[in-house]
Amino acid sequence: MKCGWREGNQIRLLENGDEYYPAVFTAIEQARQKIILETFIWFEDAVGWQLHDALLQAARRGVSIEVLLDGYGSADLNDSFVGELTAAGVVFRYYDPRPRLFGMRTNLFRRMHRKIVVVDGTVAFVGGINFSAEHMSDYGPEAKQDYAVRVEGPVVQDILQFEVENLPGNADARRFWHRRHRPEANRTPGEAQALFVWRDNHDHRDDIERHYLQMLAHAKREVIIANAYFFPGYRLLHAMRKSARRGVTVKLVVQGEPDMPIVKVGARLLYRYLLKGGVKIFEYRRRPLHGKVALMDDRWATVGSSNLDPLSLSLNLEANLIVHDRAFNHTLRENLNNIIAHDCQQVDSSMVPERSWWNLTQSVLAFHFLRHFPAVIGWLPAHTPKMAQVPPPEQRSLETQDRYDPENPGVKP
Structure with missing residues (x-):
């Protein structure tokens, strides 16, 4: 599948869960035919239960729903939490669920x-x-700063096609579903141009990075x-410096209060x-930064x-929307x-580690380790991640129940 620029879209920026969740839940409440939802993390907390209830009500009124969760990021959902949804008809899948080893998740x-x-x-x-x-501003000091977009217009069809073509099952059935559910017209077209891009481990390995490089150029x-x-490869770092050196004001915002200390260590290796x-580098200090946004x-x-x-x-499967508006x-x-x-502190020379043989050695070793990390992982024994569907409770035979594990729901690979 290839996507091109689409004209006539309406795109709204959503900041944090405070704006994102009400918009998503409203759309789910208004759904009449089909919902496709995929996410890295779904926790069984207040927000998670709101999503659970919204999907459950939609399923009970006849909306077809398919959910894809990551087997690492969402490994802790309770069996009954998931079972209530599958019993209502929600198709519930995990991406690469793996059993734990000594209580540790192994699908890193x-x-x-x-x-x-x-x-x-x-x-x-x-x-x-x-x-x-943790994406709500009232969560406390650890609340994450993040962004999403709500989209209407022709580019939604590209996103839909991407989702449908990546669903497991019969290809003819997917084509039939896509034809049947294609809307005849956009409800509220806008003026924005939009391009849907993604990264996978097959034909689109560097699409997102390539668009960043083109933007900087x-x-x-x-x-x-x-x-x-933030710890990209040399090409993107070089492109940022090259853009700044020809007179472009290049501002980089990174975590100053990271949720993982190694994040600050890695980013600071690049400051000098x-x-x-x-x-110009700025460390965001108000709370953990979780956003992945840019503009030119x-x-x-x-x-x-x-x-x-x-x-x-x-390595990861990712998706971005690029907007001209x-x-x-x-x-x-x-x-x-x-x-x-x-909410930021600008980085100056006093925040850069002093020059010394020890600091230089540390920086070089850490930089090259992180830079070649994907290749190192590639040397390890590899597996092809699979999607596994959780069967609804009424379809589980005694044999199925014996081997069903919510951490490894590999009943229908």
């Missing part, structure tokens, strides 16, 4: 990291927000990149290289699930400049 790499919701083929959501209470005035887990090239000049912007680190750029770009720019002004 090649994760399904996308966050996408499509409702009736007319409304879609793409971004970096999972379904958990074409920037004329300003680039702002806000990314939670980027600062020397003229890139007054039209180009992207929101999605892809970090700029070895996992997202080389002045109004959307202005909204995102105002948001990012506001957090830069009020």
